Amino acid sequence: MNQNSFLRLGGIRDVETFRNYLQELHISIPCDAKVLAGDTSPLGQPLHRGDVVLGNRFAIQPMEGWDGTSDGRPTELTFRRWRRFGASGAKLIWGGEAVAVCHEGRANPNQLAIGPHAIADLSRLREALIQEHERSVGSVAGLLIGLQLTHSGRYSRPNSHDRPEPRILYHHPILDKRLGITDEYPLVADREIRQIIEDFQRAARVAHEAGFDFVDIKHCHGYLGHEFLSAHTRAGDYGGSFDNRTRFLREVVMGIRSLTPGLKIAVRLSAFDTVPFKPDPQSSVDGKPGRGVPDSFNALLPYRYGFGVNPENPVELDLTEPAQFLALLSRLDIGLVNLSAGSPYHNPHVQRPALFPPSDGYLPPEDPLVGVAQQMQATYKLKQQFPNLTIVGSAYTYLQDFLPHVAQGAVREGWVDCVGLGRMVLAYPTLPLDVISGREMQRKQICRTFSDCTTAPRAGLPSGCYPFDEHYSRSKEAGQLKDLKHRSKARRE
Numbered sequence: 001m002n003q004n005s006f007l008r009l010g011g012i013r014d015v016e017t018f019r020n021y022l023q024e025l026h027i028s029i030p031c032d033a034k035v036l037a038g039d040t041s042p043l044g045q046p047l048h049r050g051d052v053v054l055g056n057r058f059a060i061q062p063m064e065g066w067d068g069t070s071d072g073r074p075t076e077l078t079f080r081r082w083r084r085f086g087a088s089g090a091k092l093i094w095g096g097e098a099v100a101v102c103h104e105g106r107a108n109p110n111q112l113a114i115g116p117h118a119i120a121d122l123s124r125l126r127e128a129l130i131q132e133h134e135r136s137v138g139s140v141a142g143l144l145i146g147l148q149l150t151h152s153g154r155y156s157r158p159n160s161h162d163r164p165e166p167r168i169l170y171h172h173p174i175l176d177k178r179l180g181i182t183d184e185y186p187l188v189a190d191r192e193i194r195q196i197i198e199d200f201q202r203a204a205r206v207a208h209e210a211g212f213d214f215v216d217i218k219h220c221h222g223y224l225g226h227e228f229l230s231a232h233t234r235a236g237d238y239g240g241s242f243d244n245r246t247r248f249l250r251e252v253v254m255g256i257r258s259l260t261p262g263l264k265i266a267v268r269l270s271a272f273d274t275v276p277f278k279p280d281p282q283s284s285v286d287g288k289p290g291r292g293v294p295d296s297f298n299a300l301l302p303y304r305y306g307f308g309v310n311p312e313n314p315v316e317l318d319l320t321e322p323a324q325f326l327a328l329l330s331r332l333d334i335g336l337v338n339l340s341a342g343s344p345y346h347n348p349h350v351q352r353p354a355l356f357p358p359s360d361g362y363l364p365p366e367d368p369l370v371g372v373a374q375q376m377q378a379t380y381k382l383k384q385q386f387p388n389l390t391i392v393g394s395a396y397t398y399l400q401d402f403l404p405h406v407a408q409g410a411v412r413e414g415w416v417d418c419v420g421l422g423r424m425v426l427a428y429p430t431l432p433l434d435v436i437s438g439r440e441m442q443r444k445q446i447c448r449t450f451s452d453c454t455t456a457p458r459a460g461l462p463s464g465c466y467p468f469d470e471h472y473s474r475s476k477e478a479g480q481l482k483d484l485k486h487r488s489k490a491r492r493e
């Protein structure tokens with residue numbers, strides 16, 4: 001099977017055909033026949049809940065660009081991206097991008113990091129975004145801007161894009177092998193965790209001083225915060241019981257509240273995982289990666305290396321602990337939650353459903369719409385249990401031309417409070433504004449999930465929409481990316 005077996009959504013012109021296709025796949029998600037604009041638009045409605053006030057229901061997801069300086073400062077490309085986020089019209093800016101709380105915790109040597117210039121740099125980034133928002137929307141009312149704080153843990157590469165320097169909380173039998181981690185490789189010690197907690201607290205203070213409304217204590221995508229949640233096999237204060245696995249979060253929050261009272265705290269969570277996937281050796285022909293299959297896990301049952309998965313069958317979801325986690329967030333008075341899933345490294349089809357895989361990926365194991373629906377349905381189940389939390393949903397980009405229809409249905413039916421946009425805004429930054437104001441969709445700008453924005457950074461190049469954003473399509477890096485894709489194709493043939 002190859003990706004051409006799945007219907008290309010770009011070839012469907014009307015929503016009725018799309019709805020029929022969903023039915024054929026037995027996918028049940030809301031999808032409105034007509035997208036409304038202006039005062040009647042569900043996506044244009046403001047939201048007031050507790051101390052959260054939002055002017056509309058679109059959120060921009062955090063997205064790194066791999067374009068900071070080696071000492072973690074933004075470049076003109078970073079500013080450009082943030083200005084485009086501002087121009088989108090979305091009223092919730094969830095983090096801008098992951099900013100490392102310390103050098104060792106950077107996922108790549110071009111990730112932004114909290115250093116000596118961070119207050120000035122971050123405040124200029126925020127200002128640039130606000131100015132552009134005001135210019136394109138006419139008002140900054142209801143605009144809420146957060147900063148995503150991260151430590152990359154297992155996926156740290158602070159000094160060179162091709163030199164992993166993993167900081168791990170426990171030995172993962174599948175991922176350790178993939179990263180060349182031996183049994184003797186040291187775990188992050190409890191005392192080092194306490195240091196990282198202090199780094200998060202200091203970084204939150206910096207964000208506050210730079211003017212951000214909230215910080216996101218990142219708990220998703222296989223990075224450190226997320227790895228705590230599956231640290232079942234870790235001994236000591238930060239592993240084992242649910243209480244211990246969430247101690248990191250509680251201690252970060254406690255410290256921020258005492259050091260920086262008045263700063264809102266939010267959390268982005270991978271609400272469920274699955275086992276790491278790999279190309280199926282049976283269908284990988286002449287070096288071409290086959291469709292994705294789960295790595296072998298039968299010898300690992302009950303599976304103790306995941307969060308939000310059924311330990312007896314870890315390719316199945318179990319939302320019991322994620323619900324417990326949201327209950328904890330409620331108790332901690334954290335009202336703003338962004339739900340994502342999986343990891344871009346070891347199960348990208350779950351985290352960012354795509355028709356065309358990134359260079360280190362595999363062909364889609366299922367119609368990517370299944371991945372979209374899985375995230376939407378998990379989010380809906382959790383939203384039903386926690387109506388008082390303001391919840392942002394993820395992974396809508398694959399819906400392409402029908403994103404507005406599904407997003408509107410999801411908000412209207414209460415599946416989610418806000419619809420988060422990732423790749424779509426890299427390709428088509430003004431989609432939210434076009435939808436809310438009833439302007440025709442720019443079909444030529446719609447992200448078709450070619451995955452260049454994921455493949456480029458894998459090769460140490462800046463991330464961006466190479467097919468549709470002319471800054472990247474005309475850059476010298478576009479040539480390098482093309483060569484790289486040719487070379488890997490030639491190697492495979």
Ligand SMILES: Cc1cc2nc3c(=O)[nH]c(=O)nc-3n(C[C@H](O)[C@H](O)[C@H](O)COP(=O)(O)O)c2cc1C
Pocket residue numbers: 061062063064065097098148220221268340351352353394395396397398420421422423424453454463464
């Ligand atoms: C280039 C790129 C960079 C990303 N960087 C981050 C990040 O810094 N923090 C984060 O939480 N998610 C990050 N993500 C994931 C997105 O926020 C989002 O969850 C994902 O792309 C799925 O949403 P979509 O279908 O709208 O693209 C990134 C995604 C892409 C494509």
Ligand code: SF4
Pocket residue numbers: 423424426427446447448449450451452453454464465466467468
């Ligand atoms: S490179 Fe552009 S078209 Fe391709 S997945 Fe990224 S945003 Fe979409």
